[in-house]
Amino acid sequence: MVKFLQLTNTSISRVILSITLLIVYNFPIKLLAEFTVNDNINFYGNNHIDTYQSIDENANQAVDLRLDNRFMTAYTTNHFKSEFHLLTSVSNYVQNNFTIPVNLPIEGDKTNLFRLTRTDNFNNSSMVNRIDRINFTYYDNNLEATIGRTALTWSRGRTFHVTDFFNPQNPGFYDGDYKIGTDMAYVNWAVSDNSYFSVVANPKRNSCLLNPNHSNSCDGDVTMKDSTFASRYIYSNAWGDVSIIIGQYLEDYALGGGFSYGLWGGTVLRTDVSFWSPEYDRQDYQSMAMVGLEKGLSLFSRNVTLFGEYYHNDFGTKTSKNNASVQNPILNPTMQRRVLEMDTYLIGKNYISLGALVEISSYWDFNYSNIINTDDGSMFNFISLSYEATDAISLSVTIGQSLGDTGDDFGDICIEGENTCYQMETIFMLGLSITL
Numbered sequence: 001m002v003k004f005l006q007l008t009n010t011s012i013s014r015v016i017l018s019i020t021l022l023i024v025y026n027f028p029i030k031l032l033a034e035f036t037v038n039d040n041i042n043f044y045g046n047n048h049i050d051t052y053q054s055i056d057e058n059a060n061q062a063v064d065l066r067l068d069n070r071f072m073t074a075y076t077t078n079h080f081k082s083e084f085h086l087l088t089s090v091s092n093y094v095q096n097n098f099t100i101p102v103n104l105p106i107e108g109d110k111t112n113l114f115r116l117t118r119t120d121n122f123n124n125s126s127m128v129n130r131i132d133r134i135n136f137t138y139y140d141n142n143l144e145a146t147i148g149r150t151a152l153t154w155s156r157g158r159t160f161h162v163t164d165f166f167n168p169q170n171p172g173f174y175d176g177d178y179k180i181g182t183d184m185a186y187v188n189w190a191v192s193d194n195s196y197f198s199v200v201a202n203p204k205r206n207s208c209l210l211n212p213n214h215s216n217s218c219d220g221d222v223t224m225k226d227s228t229f230a231s232r233y234i235y236s237n238a239w240g241d242v243s244i245i246i247g248q249y250l251e252d253y254a255l256g257g258g259f260s261y262g263l264w265g266g267t268v269l270r271t272d273v274s275f276w277s278p279e280y281d282r283q284d285y286q287s288m289a290m291v292g293l294e295k296g297l298s299l300f301s302r303n304v305t306l307f308g309e310y311y312h313n314d315f316g317t318k319t320s321k322n323n324a325s326v327q328n329p330i331l332n333p334t335m336q337r338r339v340l341e342m343d344t345y346l347i348g349k350n351y352i353s354l355g356a357l358v359e360i361s362s363y364w365d366f367n368y369s370n371i372i373n374t375d376d377g378s379m380f381n382f383i384s385l386s387y388e389a390t391d392a393i394s395l396s397v398t399i400g401q402s403l404g405d406t407g408d409d410f411g412d413i414c415i416e417g418e419n420t421c422y423q424m425e426t427i428f429m430l431g432l433s434i435t436l
């Protein structure tokens with residue numbers, strides 16, 4: 001029997017967990033409170049082929065299987081609420097070569113304040129358990145204050161996120177409605193009926209693995225330099241909203257903001273932009289930007305949502321169509337750390353994303369979206385079909401497929417000095433969600 005979770009910061013973690021469980025097990029007494037439980041089960045089959053440039057008949061086909069489960073509880077009463085999420089991932093793998101990370105990135109807590117993740121490895125399988133939410137919130141009409149492991153979203157994009165400084169959503173994460181949490185203290189103050197001011201502190205530990213050029217020792221201590229801080233002011237009205245953000249993320253300083261605005265015929269324009277002073281060169285200012293359009297319409301009495309986004313990243317590497325048979329991109333320190341943190345796998349400069357959400361019937365929904373590297377034309381496609389069996393139970397099936405030539409961003413990857421090329425995976429996923 002695998003041990004449940006081995007927690008460091010033992011005394012603090014046990015106190016937090018004990019309080020949460022006390023609240024959970026006593027919820028029937030709280031007649032004015034609300035208690036919810038949601039469980040998501042996701043089953044993956046990742047199919048990829050390892051091909052050899054010289055001898056095609058020696059191609060080996062491998063299948064990776066993974067079962068993910070998210071158990072989520074929430075407790076709400078007057079002026080107080082809390083959350084507890086447990087993520088469990090069991091994997092069986094044959095190969096693990098250069099996969100687009102559309103998986104559940106919960107391998108560890110190398111830089112988080114609390115170590116709430118345990119990984120057990122076996123011969124060709126592994127089990128990961130992670131407490132991904134354990135937080136407490138006080139709120140009233142003008143103030144909301146949260147402490148613990150939680151998630152924030154400060155970006156407007158569906159696919160691309162350039163102003164999320166704390167727990168950025170990986171563009172390929174299989175569930176766009178769920179974000180991996182991080183440890184933080186968060187205060188949101190209502191300045192007026194239409195404007196809000198927020199301050200967030202996200203303590204983090206230093207790590208040589210995530211930043212080889214780190215000037216400090218890699219002792220795992222929490223430092224101001226490695227931690228993330230940000231503040232945001234946002235104003236909204238009937239037409240849209242506008243925000244401005246100042247922050248420090250992964251040792252880089254940022255000034256950002258954006259707006260959303262309602263245009264003609266139900267079309268919404270959204271944009272986010274951030275300007276960066278990177279830690280490796282404070283004078284080398286870089287920018288990231290997202291511009292998107294979204295439109296809701298009705299076809300044959302069914303709801304349809306269409307969207308498109310453009311994403312530019314100065315930190316990225318520009319690729320060219322079939323420019324080489326070997327893919328060996330040189331990443332700057334900022335991109336190196338973001339890839340290692342699993343904040344992104346998009347290493348290029350320019351991308352677009354197109355998508356459609358279609359209500360087929362009262363019970364069936366169809367979703368399609370893609371990510372296209374505009375420099376080399378390669379793309380990654382997501383197709384999903386979901387069925388709402390009841391108000392509490394829903395089922396889904398999702399397929400992810402890459403298209404590209406050897407050396408492209410989403411094409412086959414060849415390693416310099418070796419005769420092996422790896423094809424990006426085709427991902428199959430079955431999902432079940434139960435809400436009590």
